[in-house]
Amino acid sequence: MEQEHITPEERQPVYGKRVYLYFAVLTVAIVMVFAVKSVWQRHVPVKQVSIEGIRVISKDEIVRLMKLPPNVPMYELDLSAVQRNILTNSFVDRVVIQRDAPSTFRVTVKERIPSAILLAGDMFYIASDGTVLPYVASSETYDIPVISGVDSLNGVKTGQKLYNADVQEALDIIEVSKLTSENLSHSISEIHLRKGHDLVLYSFEAGVPIIFGKGDAVKKIVKLDAFWQKFIQNNETKDIQYIDIRFDDQVIVSRKS
Secondary structure, eight states, X not given: OOOOOOOHHHHSOTTHXXXXXXXHHXXXXXXXXXXXXXXXXXXXXXXXXXXXXXXXXXXXXXXXXHTOOTTOBGGGSOHHHHHHHHHTSTTEEEEEEEEEXXXXXXXXXXXXXXXXXXXXXXXXXXXXXSBEEEOOOOSOOOOOOEEEOOTTSTTOOTTOBOOOHHHHHHHHHHHHHHHHOHHHHHHEXXXXXXXXXXXXXXXXXXXXXXXEESSOHHHHHHHHHHHIIIIITTSOOTTEEEEEOOSTTOOEEXXXX
16 A cells, blocks of 8 residues: 655644744734833832931932932933932942832942041041041931141031041041050040141040151051050059150150159
């Protein structure tokens, strides 16, 4: 009996072409859904602003700085412009803004933390990088020293960065003391600048002056910390006139006669 010859093309299921057709229709439908969603999202206004990382600046202040027009569509806003608006506050070091569909802005702020109180005519905060910050009341409390003796600096304004050598050295002393000893860091109440001459530290222990000199902040702070723990921390300091740590491998203590 003669067998009928069937080619490979003839063996394909008759519904093969339908599968391709269904797939094409499904692809078009998905593309249309995303297109409609994209158009819809571009017209959804901002309804919520979520802010993270703030301790000094209030949420209301961040929202005010963003300058969002009422009922503005979220995807029509220029995020770079909003970011620049927020950065005008000198407490803001960095800010990241993200869109969270359908209608939320997520704002993550990294604030500058005051390292000291700067007395320069008026009272300011100053960050470790030398940025002058406004002295504002906040729920955040700071156990930080005062930097005094900078009255010769004219026109100090919030937001500017001070490049004064004495101020920067005082900030370096504060940062080194934090890394070296928490107790010593909390004991420094004031750093007095003397127009390019030796810096003088004052302690909370009866206001004992510590002649610090200039330079070698790490070496001097380590030496002062060792001396402080051994001789000062648990002893009476009222009869101490001053402490001098300018010299290598020794601490000079002058006592009242």
